[in-house]
Each structure stands twice: as structure tokens, then as C-alpha cells.
């Protein structure tokens with residue numbers, strides 16, 4: 001339903017705009033540039049999500065990643081119900097976070113201790129402070145095209161000066177903060193070497209999404225990630241893998257497991273809370289004990305390790321097996337093939353410029369399979385994607401409403417759902 005002049009959600013959006021800036025609680029939900037208003041969803045089940053006007057969609061946004069089992073997985077729901085009967089916040093020690101911590105640590109050889117926070121942004125903020133506290137240095141290398149939440153020092157874009165110089169990409173970020181972030185292009189090995197020479201003994205850490213998945217899917221060669229490990233070791237800097245998306249999505253141990261590269265600090269979020277607010281920082285005991293109350297790096301949180309998020313996360317992760325990762329990859333391939341074939345044929349090839357890059361259970365619709373850094377992304381991507389998005393929305397297939405977001409496949413995207421997609425698209429791969 002793209003004509004939303006009189007429906008419930010257009011009324012809700014009008015109301016929302018009076019109450020909330022832009023009508024949304026996070027900018028990517030805003031449907032900016034689209035010819036229709038944001039869908040307001042009231043319930044979800046498995047691979048499906050339902051808007052307030054009763055329309056059903058196959059969901060590939062999946063809350064931007066946490067729901068690897070799909071919506072309302074019965075065992076997660078049961079664990080949450082049970083949790084509710086015990087109380088939902090104590091602000092004190094409890095056993096539930098220990099169970100989740102034990103589970104996570106058992107799957108992450110590079111993590112001896114971890115601390116739970118409430119979001120990926122908070123995890124990154126703490127990881128950066130921790131890296132600075134451990135090394136006694138201030139500067140952080142970040143890559144253009146990687147997103148690490150809305151921490152001041154990460155809302156930075158490449159400056160117009162020398163390689164590595166940076167300026168704020170958001171109003172409200174002080175120049176002083178921007179100066180401690182050094183921006184480089186993904187894959188720019190020479191730039192990184194030079195940066196370490198130019199800022200000798202000042203770089204605390206390199207932070208990277210080892211599978212950059214916030215400006216499309218910018219899959220990096222393993223050699224580049226290995227180089228980052230080496231250059232950090234050589235310069236006594238820490239390597240931070242931001243695995244908020246990739247952790248427990250591409251494998252239990254995220255990209256660290258798939259590449260065999262050991263980061264010094266890992267940040268996690270999304271899947272480890274099963275769809276409830278969560279984040280975590282993990283590292284060796286030596287690094288983690290720099291945090292208060294033992295160490296001098298301060299970090300705290302009223303709702304940290306919220307018991308519901310802990311049981312939701314554990315009930316999710318306990319259902320994942322090595323086999324689940326294989327299944328979800330196979331389902332992703334089927335979905336990618338269906339979308340690719342449909343895009344070639346639909347409306348005399350209206351979307352035939354698009355290909356689909358995929359990795360594990362993530363996919364990204366883009367005109368070229370050779371996109372490795374931000375500068376490789378075609379300038380007219382949004383314009384073409386928006387048309388595609390609206391056609392799919394009309395047919396009851398919901399992608400994240402932005403060309404730079406990836407699609408998330410869950411274990412609830414079964415063959416039956418794929419057959420349903422074929423009906424919705426009126427297309428079948430022969």
C-alpha cells in the first residue's frame with residue numbers, strides 16, 4: 001500500500017512528527033527520500049512483520065540484525081516470560097549475566113572477560129576509552145565507511161588536508177574531539193603506515209568493522225585485516241574489532257573466528273541480546289581489569305546487564321549450532337538468487353543494473369560486485385534503490401529503508417517463506 005493518504009500509519013506519522021524530531025527515534029527509520037511514509041509496525045512473527053493497517057511483509061530488516069532466529073522465537077519468548085515473573089531490573093548483581101558471559105566467553109577464545117552495556121554505541125565508547133587507558137595514548141584510527149555508533153569521536157569524516165586528517169560529520173562534535181580521530185580509507189595500507197609514522201607513539205588503537213556492513217557490505221581481503229594486526233603489534237597499539245553486527249552472525253566467534261585474526265578488544269551487541277537492548281566489550285583479563293572498580297578507566301550503567309536482555313540473548317544463542325550457520329547461509333543464497341533473477345526480469349529489466357553481494361546471512365543490493373570501499377559506491381545508488389524499495393514494499397517485502405543498509409536473513413526465512421516471496425514477486429527461478 002503506497003497510497004497512504006488516509007491510512008492509520010500516515011496519521012501516526014503526522015502525530016509522530018509533532019512529538020519526535022522527524023517523527024522517528026533513529027534517523028534510518030525516516031523513509032527520507034522515499035515517496036511514502038514510514039510503516040508503523042504493530043506485531044511480528046517468524047519472518048513476517050505486520051503494519052498497523054494489517055499488511056504483512058517478509059522482513060529483511062529484522063531489527064537491523066539482532067533477530068537471527070526471526071521474530072518471536074518461541075524459546076526466546078518463553079525465557080522472556082519467565083524472566084518477567086522474576087523482575088526486570090535490579091541495578092545489582094544477578095546470575096543471568098554470568099550465564100550469558102560464560103556462554104560468550106566459551107565461544108570467543110580472544111575474550112577472557114567482558115562487560116555488558118546497553119547498546120553497541122556504548123560498547124564502542126567504552127572500548128575506545130579502555131584502549132586509551134591501557135596504552136596511555138589518545139589517537140584512534142577509524143576507516144571511512146565503517147560505522148561504530150554515534151560516539152562523538154566516531155562521527156568523523158575524512159578531512160580535506162593530509163591523509164588521516166579528519167573533521168566532524170555531525171554538528172555538535174567539537175574540533176578537539178575530531179582531532180584525535182584519524183580517518184583512513186579501507187584497504188589503504190600505505191596510508192596507515194604513514195599515519196603511524198606521522199603520529200609516532202600517539203595512536204592508541206585501530207577500530208574496524210572486520211566485515212564492514214553499515215555502508216553496504218564492503219567485504220575486506222583477509223590480508224588487509226592481517227596487516228592491521230601486524231601494524232598494531234609493531235606500534236604497540238590495540239586492534240579493536242567492532243563485531244556488533246558480525247559477532248555471532250557470521251559464526252559464533254564472528255570475523256575473528258572466520259579470519260583467525262585475534263583482536264585485542266571486541267565490541268558486541270545486537271544478537272547477544274536477542275532483540276533486547278544490549279552491548280558488550282570483551283578482551284583479555286589484563287585489558288578488562290583496567291575498568292573500574294579495579295582499574296582507572298571509568299564505566300558504569302544503571303540498566304547494564306539487564307536481566308531480560310541477558311535471558312533473551314542466552315535463549316537466542318543456545319539455539320544456534322554450527323549447522324544453523326550453514327542453513328542460514330543456504331537460505332541467504334536462495335533469497336539472493338531469487339531477488340537477482342527477479343531484478344533482471346521485472347518490468348523489462350527496470351532493476352537489471354542491480355546485483356546482490358552477500359556474506360553469510362547478510363546481503364546488499366548494489367550495481368557492482370566489486371565494491372570494497374566507500375568511494376566505489378555509485379553516486380546514484382539511492383535514487384535507483386528507492387524505486388526498488390517502493391516496488392518491493394508494495395509487494396510486501398520489507399528491506400531496511402536505505403540503500404546503504406544491508407539485508408538480514410534469519411533462520412525463520414524458510415523455504416516456505418521463499419515460495420511465498422516467489423508469489424509476491426510473481427517470479428520463479430526455473
Ligand SMILES: Cc1ncc(COP(=O)(O)O)c(C=O)c1O
Pocket residue numbers: 064118119120121122124147148149150209214242243244245269270279
Ligand atoms: C558495527 C556497529 N557498531 C556499533 C553500532 C551501534 O550500535 P547501537 O545502534 O546498538 O548503538 C552499530 C549499529 O548498527 C554497528 O553496526
